[in-house]
Amino acid sequence: MTEHTAHTADHGEAHAEHPGYGTFIKVWVALLILTGCLVGVSHLGQTAAVWGLLTLTPLKAALVFYYFMHLKYEGPLFKIVVLVTLGTLLIFFALLFSDVAFR
């Protein structure tokens, strides 16, 4: 099976391509490695654990969004909606940190 199989007739243009099993397995392995890293980092102290969570967890979520939830194969509208949502979340985080980080 190729990396991306051709789309079938009952799928719209937004679903132009689909990942194959190979891609899924690679992403799964990557997720396992990242989870292992997170567990490892958590043993290095609270600061490392927090930074690990803040950086590696979004990376894991991005992989899930991108491949398992097919965001990679969607049209620009879906990608913009997800980006706006994530941007909003980031603003909320930043505003929350203006409290937590300076308390």
Add this chain to the structure above:
Amino acid sequence: MSTHASTAQPSYLVDTGARKGLMAWLTTTDHKRIGLLYLYSMITFFFVGVGIGFVMRLVQLTSFQKLITAQTYNALFTVHGVIMIFLFVVPGLPAIFGNFFLPILIGAKDVSFPRLNLASWYFFIAGAILAVLSLFTGGGAPDTGWTFYAPFSLKTGTNVSLAVFAAFVLGFSSMLTGINFITTIHRLRAPGMKWFRMPLFCWALYSTAWIQLLATPIVAITLVLVILERFFGIGIFDPAKGGDPLLYQHLFWIYSHPAVYIMILPAMGAITEILPTFTKRPIFGYKAIAFSSMSIAAVGSLVWAHHMFTSGMSATANMVFSLLTMVVAVPSAIKVFNWVSTLYKGSIDFQPPLLFTLTFIFLFCIGGLTGVMQGALALNIHIHDTYFIVGHFHYVMFGGTGMALFAALLYWFPKMWGKMYSKKAIYASWFPMFIGFNMLYFGMMILGMMGMPRRYYVHLPQFHTMHVVATVGSWLLILGLIMFFGTLLYAIFKGEKAGDNPWGGVTLEWTIPSPPPLENFEEIPTVTHGPYHFEQQEAK
């Protein structure tokens, strides 16, 4: 704008399906009937809330403390808040007038998802029933205040779990309505109904729907965490277990401050519809008003922590949120300036809806400006958690959203029921309502400046005079409300027949019969110009 008034279809008030009477209403998917279902249920809840407020004023006036315990008083202000916020002002105008008029205003036959629309009403009723059940089950009515602040809400023996679950269920009603309105506006606009040809009420509903959709899940999850913490002691908000009670306040207000805009934006939209009709001229600054709605929705989502200036939050956060609070006043002020500019040199027809519209502008300005005052950190420390806040909040929510809802009801009443009310009786109801309102809530603001804390069961002697003034005001206000709704109720059954366009409006709802036919339009209209097309009046 070419339109085709329908005469072939029966009115939406006539049962045409297999079911008749109450069952026809309870199973309806017609957006207009669902709007009325919301109206009837919300007005019922509103009067329950008014009754509780009346009792609370009596407690402050007299020695009713002998009849009502402090615990009961705590429950009363909690239930008053929960009912008025979650069952009246949050769903308020979108659920009633949004459901009824959004499809008509954009030239559609219904909303995008009619069954989901009915499901939203059932979620609303289910949430209301759960809220009522919470008063009489478990440890009794919750005593936390409508904000359910941790850690007290985690520790109290009253039935907080069921009450917050009720709010959780009500959130689904709100989200589903938001999804329905967004989809309807995107997909069901009539040919030629471009974005900037939509009536501004639709813009207000659109902005509101996005807040409903994006902010409600946050409070829903927060409330679930409260339930989990109460049952399983997971320790997210409980400081005794390493949790952060300020995190609860942040998460609660991330929703609940934008919720204030869920309450006020549709009210502003309704006011924007009414003004052109009674000034017989296009709204001043159409695009400015449309964009200010979106700006309020966006910036209003970033100001939540101004509710927390005295909570122990960091000084940096205090400054950031103080600044943002000042910023959100700008789009609100843009709207007020545009409304007043619309009146300027207009051909003013002083009918009851306009009277209540002007009342809205006056009271909302007091509420809005006292809100900006509270954005200033130094002043906020002084008046935080005093009666000033209670007075301010009621100016915005009752003087703002409430009066706008009354104005909208008066404006669209002839269209909704095909009947006209007694204008003299409405004018007569306005006087006690307006005078009583200001005695009650301005009195509260004075009490707050004097130092009277909110939510106190008893007060010191120096506060008593203003408490008497406020309580007498509450009686006048209630008298006005009874006269107002009595007049409308009478008109539904005995009112004179209203014409299809009694106010001389130019938006699409005034081109169809009163009451509207089942599918609104015989043929979907083609729209060729903006919504407030008073060219004939302009020429004069």
